[in-house]
Amino acid sequence: MDRRLTPANGRVAALHLAGAVEAERYVAGVPMSVGDPVVDLCAEPDGPRDRQLLLGTRVTVFEERQGWSFVQAEDDYVGYVAASHLIPEATPTHFVATLATHAYEAEEFKSRDVLHLPFGARVTVVNERRRFFETTVGFVSKSHLRPLDRPMNDPVTVAQIHFGVPYLWGGNSSRGIDCSGLVSTSFRACGLPCPADSDMQRDGLGAEAQTPYERGDLVFWKGHVGLMVDDATLIHANAHHMATVYEPIERAVLRIAAQGDGDVIAHKRL
Structure with a gap:
């Protein structure tokens, strides 16, 4: 099982995982919400950031231990959040x-x-x-x-709002964002379900497409993803520019290959 999506840590596991994973106890979890503007979702207590959660995001808390809450966010991502960042379940509007x-x-x-x-x-x-x-x-x-009941209607427009936002590994906000964070933010603002990491997005979004590229197409490299603005222009958050930028797709393909990160591995269209 993918630990990023499996609410189990050995001591505790979600009730629906009883019999599927080993744990000392199985619990339904307690619904809570994120109470600060941006918080890190970590792979382990006080560990590296996997992703980030924003104010008002609902989470299910399965365990609180030594100041850290073991949670599953509403996009199914699992990890640890400092317990001080959580509040009783809210009802955002x-x-x-x-x-x-x-x-x-x-x-x-x-x-x-x-x-x-x-x-x-x-x-x-x-x-x-x-x-x-x-x-x-x-x-x-x-x-x-x-x-909330009037989501935006174009993920590319949302991505364009983030033009110039600094790159941040694991970032999910306009304070700092990475490639998959840009895609998930853009899709979710339009009411479209979207996994959190680029490998999940590659496997879970859209169908294989052929060139020419179209607005809204997703282009994947190993460990990287971007959105097509039109048939020739990519928008992506990347560590080369350390920002969310526009880049001609042909230039991006050549640059990424030249820096040793390989060729395009998928071109998906919703």
């Missing part, structure tokens, strides 16, 4: 639909900003004012939020 925004202390842009929120962070609106929504984390510009 809106998500941040701009590159970033702020939550303010009062209904006034000159008031103290209390949180910096990245694209995709989810908030709960409790009141509507003239220019701001009052949320449980502060006042947020109405123009920066979008109802």
Whole structure:
């Protein structure tokens, strides 16, 4: 079983895994939510970052031990989150639909900003004012939020919003993002299920396609993925540029091969 998707750590496992994996106990888990703008989901307590979770993301907590919670996020990814970052299960109503925004202390842009929120962070609106929504984390510009029941409709447009965002291995936010994080963020903002890592995306998204490329096509290398903006231009978060950039697909293919990372291994279309 893939440890990234299997809620079991030897001491505890999800109830539905009883008989399939060994554990000291099997539990249903407790639903909770992420309470901070961006938190790391780690492979082990205080270990390396696998992915990141954003404010309002729902998780199931199977164990809390020594300040770390063993969780499975709503995209099925499993790992450890510092327990201090979790709050009782919330019911978000809106998500941040701009590159970033702020939550303010009062209904006034000159008031103290209390949180910096990245694209995709989810908030709960409790009141509507003239220019701001009052949320449980502060006042947020109405123009920066979008109802969860009105997802965006083009993953490429979402990826383009992230143009220039710095590259961050395991990053999932507009503060820092990697190749698979860009794809999963773009698809999920449009209400489309999407695995978290590029190998899962290659296996789970779309069908094999032939050139010419089309807008929205996914292009995969070993350990890397990008989205086609049109028939000639790729947008991808990559460590060569250390940012999310546009790159002619022909140049990207040659550059990636020349740096020793191989040829394109899949071209998928939804």
